[in-house]
Amino acid sequence: MFEWTSWAGLGIAVAIALALVVAIVAAAALAVRLVARRRPGVYATLGSLRRRLRILLAIIAVWIAVALTLPEPEWRPAVDQVFLVAALAAGGWVVAAVVTVLFERTTRRYDITVADNRVARRMQTQLTILKRLGLVVVGIVTIGAILLTFPGAQAVGTSLLASAGLASVVAGLAAQSTLANVFAGMQLAFSDAIRVDDVVVVEGEFGRIEEITLTYVVVRVWDQRRLVLPSTYFTTTPFQNWTRTTADLLGTVSLDLDWRVPIEDVRAELDRVLAQTPLYNGSASNVQVTDATGGLVRVRVLVSASNSSDMWDLQVLVRERLVDFVRREHPEALPVQRVEVAGAPPARADGAEPAQSDSA
Secondary structure, three states: OOOOOOHHHHHHHHHHHHHHHHHHHHHHHHHHHHHHHHOOOHHHHOHHHHHHHHHHHHHHHHHHHHHHHOOOHHHHHHHHHHHHHHHHHHHHHHHHHHHHHHHHHHHOOOOOOOOOOHHHHHHHHHHHHHHHHHHHHHHHHHHHHHHHOOOOHHHHHHHHHHOHHHHHHHHHHHOHHHHHHHHHHHHHHHHOOOOOOOEEEEOOEEEEEEEEOOOEEEEEEOOOOEEEEEOOHHHHOOOEEOOOOOOOEEEEEEEEEOOOOOHHHHHHHHHHHHHOOOOOOOOOEEEEEEEEEOOEEEEEEEEEEOOHHHHHHHHHHHHHHHHHHHHHHOHHHOOOOOOOOOOOOOOOOOOOOOOOOOOO
């Protein structure tokens, strides 16, 4: 009669357990593929979760096989401890994948590429912060559960709780700036002060909010540099948010021209330029003389666009076209500097040169 509590029995039991896991995983994958036919994209989003679930099932199956067939009973406590820790770690890994999948599926419902994306940007920001908080909680619970499996861990925990008062004071003083950034990050996520893809001006730099974490915010500057700022910066320092209420933007183009510039012709040329470009959203356009000092007039052109990217391109286009228009059609309006020479003798009525006086 075959003896299962032997090394040979252990090997056969482990092989059977892994075969059962493969069969269960194959059946689950088939079911998921059938569901994915009705819901495209489901199978791809579950890739990470499926891999982690396979590892968890394999650990549990092998643990059961080893527990039933281990030929050395004195090894049982140590083996059970190893498998328990592995199962808890894998279980936490699976729960983290579930949290990630749920938040990613929810986040995809909010498209920030549309023109009016204020609500979508707010929801994506808050969901991202919530996902990270959830992952932190899962990690802490998993580590705590693993530590509690070791003998004597409860006694250590009791002694730690006894000194929690002093430890909390010390930790609070040591991590004051870190905790301030964490709470500031949560405040930013739920106060709607900034959102992912907001257009901001910080530290004199123009850019977009690329990422909001619990401790810092990443701003992608217009030239593709990344400006990393602590979360407390946005709760303690004034900054400009160009898309706080809407993604539509107003932009200006300033030109310094001569006093002889025909303003009506510039207005007509602006209308022609805006009519030929899809960058203009039709909301606002105007030409105004905002200053007239120093021998020049400052002409300010006001235009509007649907987002910051279109606004930048529209400003460049309008500036180029108006400069070319003034140069071609009205060269007299180009900026010039007039110089009056003081102390020159007046010209004579008969056109003769003024007499030169002899000097001693």
